[in-house]
């Protein structure tokens with residue numbers, strides 16, 4: 001089965017081009033000022049116009065309506081990635097107001113973190129499982145932290161789901177093998193420093209992810 005490969009936190013035309021040419025299915029743009037990958041509305045608009053076929057993902061963290069509206073107007077994304085503590089009710093509200101599909105990030109550290117899943121699955125279009133950030137972290141994701149993929153083993157989820165958190169070209173096959181995820185999402189693992197994407201690492205990751213495709217559900 002084809003694997004959905006998402007490269008997140010793109011912020012320059014060159015690295016976006018590397019991801020697109022290498023065949024990324026989704027490209028993510030971060031609208032969260034504390035992140036080293038944050039893009040201004042102006043940059044988002046320019047990068048957004050560069051994307052023809054791939055799905056554009058607007059990532060935000062507990063964003064208010066104004067930030068969502070501005071980022072949507074600038075980027076014209078096909079899907080919203082909500083990476084904060086957005087409640088099920090807030091997601092319903094966002095979907096109704098903005099008319100876009102939602103991928104909700106679920107922060108995973110223990111099995112207890114999956115308890116909220118049925119509520120989110122009822123309203124979201126996709127789920128993204130990411131490692132839970134430490135309490136003192138400046139952002140809830142994009143930290144290169146891995147979670148225990150075995151927690152997702154045997155997961156019976158009717159929605160498409162992706163895995164992220166500390167992925168790289170070396171561990172992506174193992175992550176897909178254990179979780180049977182239909183997609184993978186990466187940011188830090190294709191960077192030479194926080195926020196600095198490396199075109200070679202992007203290409204190598206996409207190649208490694210594609211090599212796992214026969215494992216994906």
Ligand SMILES: O=C(O)c1ccccc1N[C@@H]1O[C@H](COP(=O)(O)O)[C@@H](O)[C@H]1O
Nearest residue numbers: 008035141142143144164165166187188
């Ligand atoms: O990339 C960021 O800076 C970011 C900021 C706030 C929330 C999420 C963020 N990124 C997402 O985090 C995961 C894991 O990234 P990594 O590969 O471990 O660095 C990924 O889904 C990114 O989309």
